[in-house]
Amino acid sequence: MQTETRDEMRERIIEAALKRFTHYSASKTTMNEIADDLHCSKASLYYYFPDKNALHLSVLEKAGEAYFVELETAAAGKSSAYEALMEMISIRHAFGKRFCRLELFKVLRDKQILNSADIFKYARERETQIVANIIRKGVENGELITAEPEKVATLYIQSMIGLRFSMSHNGMSDDISDEEFETVRGWQTMLADIFIKGLKK
């Protein structure tokens, strides 16, 4: 029962932090505020997490997990690669808007945070694998042709991320206006279109 309770408490903390982080932002949220929300002491939080960064990463991991599950479900449900990629853009868009205050890019830029580079590398690879699977599936059913689905998937993801940066007026900031968000989405859609066409002989 100990292990059960322990994980439950961790979960409650992550949940509380997620709420604060998404409403205000990660850097504007203090450990005391999270503790107060849970009617417990700040020291308790440190019993479950070594430091604030670890908690932050756990929050990102939780949001990321939901993101990937949704992506994988959606990808599996679509019959054509084209539809799957478009759905991916849609989901990415929704999550980007919803979780922009989690300061993902800020964490990524911060070299001090232990393991942050690894976690993001894993996330990017997982996203790339989803695209790679979509492409492989497309190749199998004759919709697409390519000798290196993995490499194409990497290029695709990096290009999509790049568009997000190069079209946004703020560059690599986590903040981005709704209008810019829509613009980026438009260009991403067009790029996906060209990719699909480019992978047919």
Next chain:
Amino acid sequence: MQTETRDEMRERIIEAALKRFTHYSASKTTMNEIADDLHCSKASLYYYFPDKNALHLSVLEKAGEAYFVELETAAAGKSSAYEALMEMISIRHAFGKRFCRLELFKVLRDKQILNSADIFKYARERETQIVANIIRKGVENGELITAEPEKVATLYIQSMIGLRFSMSHNGMSDDISDEEFETVRGWQTMLADIFIKGLKK
């Protein structure tokens, strides 16, 4: 004759600044250093340029002009769109390496600098026009098919710029290692390839 001499002096100043800027960097160069190089007083520089930013922009304009001329010449000389785009990547790569100390991105990010946004907008549009022309030419001779060369060109340029940012470890910094430069170039080449294939049929 006055006008003649005046422009010559402006040119000499820009030349001197360009040397200092490319060797050290724009922000590490002082107006006094430039004046000393020219064996004139700092006040003279202010007779020809309203402030340091104006001089900096003139330097960027000069480098940019050389870049565009080279691009346009190269693009005109290639018979296929594929070759033209590849040559463009090559030229872009060489200029990026050569002029990275001009702090182009830093200037772009600085909202205070008067007209900087306009100048960069013009530069991006000119680059886009070159790509648009390559695409139009490709459409004319049957190499490519698309209903909107302009829009495709915009997407192409933004994607290329985006790859530069998303692949670089430093994000939007002007500094980038030689190794990363080569990596970016590799991915840009692959993306150009997919664009070309995507614009057939």
Next chain:
DNA sequence: CTTTGACTTTATAACTAAAAAAGTCAGAAA
């Protein structure tokens, strides 16, 4: 018209002190 030395103003960098937040720990509670 062009140039300059001497000048003023503005930005930068290096400290500082005060406040706030992060993080620790001995011991209490369950």
Next chain:
DNA sequence: TTTCTGACTTTTTTAGTTATAAAGTCAAAG
């Protein structure tokens, strides 16, 4: 033994200070 906390220390941010360097000005000279 595991979980929790009040009281504590340490670290980070912030705001304010100064000194220095660089930007920018101007009356007067060439």
